Amino acid sequence: MDTSLNSGTTAASVTMGEPTETNHRRSTLGSRSPRTRMSISSFSTLLRSNSARRHADIDDEEGKAQFFLTLLFQSIEDSSSFFASTILFLVAWATICAYGAHELRKLAAADPDGIAERWVEDIVNGKDAVAVIGTLFVFTVVFRFNACYDGWHESRVAWGDIISRSLEMGMMNRTWFANDELQDKLSGYIIVFGYSCKSLLRGNSLKEESEDGKDLVNRRLISQNELDLMHNNPSWQPHFCLHMIREIIVQLYMIPDGKGLRIDDSKNVQGEIFKCLDNTLKDLNTLIGNCVRVRASGLPASYDAITMTSCITFFIIASVVWSMSIGWMTPIIVFLASMIIMFLIVMGSKLVDPFGLDKVDIPMEDFCATIEAQVHAIDERSKSIITAVSSGKQQRLNGIPIRRKSIATFHIPKLA
Numbered sequence: 001m002d003t004s005l006n007s008g009t010t011a012a013s014v015t016m017g018e019p020t021e022t023n024h025r026r027s028t029l030g031s032r033s034p035r036t037r038m039s040i041s042s043f044s045t046l047l048r049s050n051s052a053r054r055h056a057d058i059d060d061e062e063g064k065a066q067f068f069l070t071l072l073f074q075s076i077e078d079s080s081s082f083f084a085s086t087i088l089f090l091v092a093w094a095t096i097c098a099y100g101a102h103e104l105r106k107l108a109a110a111d112p113d114g115i116a117e118r119w120v121e122d123i124v125n126g127k128d129a130v131a132v133i134g135t136l137f138v139f140t141v142v143f144r145f146n147a148c149y150d151g152w153h154e155s156r157v158a159w160g161d162i163i164s165r166s167l168e169m170g171m172m173n174r175t176w177f178a179n180d181e182l183q184d185k186l187s188g189y190i191i192v193f194g195y196s197c198k199s200l201l202r203g204n205s206l207k208e209e210s211e212d213g214k215d216l217v218n219r220r221l222i223s224q225n226e227l228d229l230m231h232n233n234p235s236w237q238p239h240f241c242l243h244m245i246r247e248i249i250v251q252l253y254m255i256p257d258g259k260g261l262r263i264d265d266s267k268n269v270q271g272e273i274f275k276c277l278d279n280t281l282k283d284l285n286t287l288i289g290n291c292v293r294v295r296a297s298g299l300p301a302s303y304d305a306i307t308m309t310s311c312i313t314f315f316i317i318a319s320v321v322w323s324m325s326i327g328w329m330t331p332i333i334v335f336l337a338s339m340i341i342m343f344l345i346v347m348g349s350k351l352v353d354p355f356g357l358d359k360v361d362i363p364m365e366d367f368c369a370t371i372e373a374q375v376h377a378i379d380e381r382s383k384s385i386i387t388a389v390s391s392g393k394q395q396r397l398n399g400i401p402i403r404r405k406s407i408a409t410f411h412i413p414k415l416a
Contacts, residue, residue: 078358079346087338090312094319094334101323101330123324130314130321137314141344144299144307148348151294155354156362158287158294162197163371165283166190169245170375172280174382176273177252178262184379186248188221189241191375194368196230196237197288201295201355201364207231212368221372238288242281249277291355298352311341 101123107116173186192206195216199206206213206227213227222230230240252260253274263269315338323330350358 083342083346086342087335090315090338091331091335093316094331097319097323098328098330101327120324123321126321127325130318133314134318137310140307140310141341144303145344145348148351151297152351152354155291155294158290159362159364159367162194162284162287163367165280166194166371167374167378169280170378172277174378176262177260179252179255179260182248182252186245187375187379189244191372192216192222193238193241193284194371196241198364198368200236200238201291205231206237242285245281295353295355304349307345
């Protein structure tokens, strides 16, 4: 499969081997099954989806500074009014304080040892108290941001494990079982599991228009009846997929004379194989449970209210004190400091739920597409590898009809 993406897309192409000739690609594609050809054709369209375009600028190595600023402001695009109004209020107050400090110093100069001079001294002496309050406030903001980031990081790690466990299940499926029909069905549900996780974490059903159920049916990864059954079943849809995978495994074990397995039971290894399969399914169940926990936990609403109240209170007090020391520099300092603080507050609020469509959210569409691409790659190469190993002959890599260009649908940084 020779799939190319325009420069700047999220997909990072990792080339395996030398490019094949055009006629070889056509003959290879023509020799695949209808299900594989449809999956590959549909997957090419998937790679050009809105998700890929939405993240297109992220992995563009040119103009990184421009990208950083773009991402920074896009990450607060749906909170821009709140962000701007808060900073505008604080800067306006700082300007008033600077003007008031200017007038107060004039009064103090006109009346030495008067009340105006005593006010100036008292305000200047308050800088130590403001420093203590500022330290506590910044600690609170950073602690909140770290709590939000920890959930985001945990969910990304969980999705990395979902990918690895799904591919492990795909390899075990093609290595240990021997019924093509049930193996294809099992591979399909491994792919559907990833998409169902994405739907669940966004509070949707896989059958809804905003999700991928219809496309999965069109790619023959799941039937319409199965999708309807999944939609109407009250259980979480990833658990439905895991249940179906277990049922398929049981059917493979129940085929008479052990014909559903490639390994006979003369050495009592089938039980160990089943344990490996079941442990992988348990891991997948735990991982989606961890993601649900991250999404459901969030932060208490009162915590956000306290943080914002502390922010505004601190800058109101600090502007009064700073204006006596730095004068008209106060609005500039307040603008820069409040912008950094507001970025941390708004970004933290977005990181609380890392499964949405914000710029800072994890790219679940790309993760699901990666699982689909790699499961298809496992399906393609399995028969060729089995033939190569069983023949006892060393075959050159270019003699095995594997995908010449592997498409990873999320950014893989170049290693030095």
